[in-house]
């Protein structure tokens with residue numbers, strides 16, 4: 001067994017505190033990473049708060065991970081010692097079912113193994129995430145990060161990047177289209193950069209007037225204050241695609257009215273409570289509400305390569321692990337520009 005240590009929450013809404021645990025010894029196809037950086041996704045906060053009701057405590061969150069390869073199993077050919085490698089939300093899947101065969105492991109019919117809050121396949125060992133010093137993962141679930149990207153700013157791409165890239169690709173966003181990105185947080189600010197790089201006319205929807213200038217700097221052609229009825233009315237019926245990244249309950253019907261006929265609002269934020277949807281708003285224009293969940297390994301690598309080619313990474317606030325509880329409080333009250341990333345060297349202090 002490999003000794004590991006990190007920060008865990010012992011029960012719902014508890015403060016995170018130092019925690020020791022073990023990871024498996026590297027198998028033939030495994031790489032062992034010394035972790036360098038881990039982003040703080042709002043999903044980490046949902047898990048610690050047990051917002052979705054299925055958190056297994058103690059939980060070590062973290063699925064936006066960049067590390068360095070420090071050991072390899074004897075069958076590993078994909079990575080060399082010392083190379084950068086990344087881990088996102090998935091660390092295993094059945095590899096046999098139709099979604100797995102199609103490279104969409106996130107939809108594995110046996111359920112994919114999540115980076116934390118899951119149980120390793122064929123064992124009873126829990127998975128613990130990236131707020132920790134190391135990780136043992138099958139090379140197939142480890143990704144290549146271009147050395148041209150700042151590794152700390154690249155870490156959030158492993159969830160925020162792929163979760164927004166995948167629906168933008170799926171709904172074929174590109175030149176000549178008008179795309180709305182709702183919520184300027186970790187996911188939303190990366191979505192603006194990616195949608196812009198894909199060539200779409202990109203419009204940011206925010207509840208925070210203080211984010212207007214940033215939205216433009218990040219690449220938005222227009223910014224809409226979603227709480228302002230006049231600004232909303234001016235945009236109604238004009239969007240080819242809307243991507244809603246908001247982490248809390250809000251009025252989705254107002255967003256549906258932004259769509260053109262036959263167009264889609266993808267709801268990728270995951271508040272604990274269900275939404276109230278007006279059939280009337282959907283019917284008027286045969287509009288659709290859909291969703292999407294992270295992305296498979298092939299597409300995650302494609303996204304990392306796209307981001308490297310377009311010089312896209314997150315705007316981050318780098319913190320030491322001892323600041324984790326303060327960071328969670330700030331994330332809860334929407335006070336981060338635009339992603340916290342933990343410098344895991346601070347775990348060794």
Ligand code: NAP
Nearest residue numbers: 042183184185186187206207208246247248269270293294
């Ligand atoms: P985040 O950084 O906290 O950003 C959420 C943004 O939503 C905020 O910056 C804010 O933007 C807006 N917002 C917050 N409270 C609001 C409210 N009451 N009304 C309207 N807008 C509000 O969170 P994140 O890390 O980007 O994650 C966003 C959501 O996506 C979370 O629910 C997370 O669990 C989910 N998620 C889903 C997937 C998936 O696979 N589908 C993957 C990862 C994360 P403004 O200040 O601009 O309004």
Ligand code: ZN
Nearest residue numbers: 041043159160
């Ligand atoms: Zn996430």
Ligand code: ZN
Nearest residue numbers: 094097100108
């Ligand atoms: Zn499968």
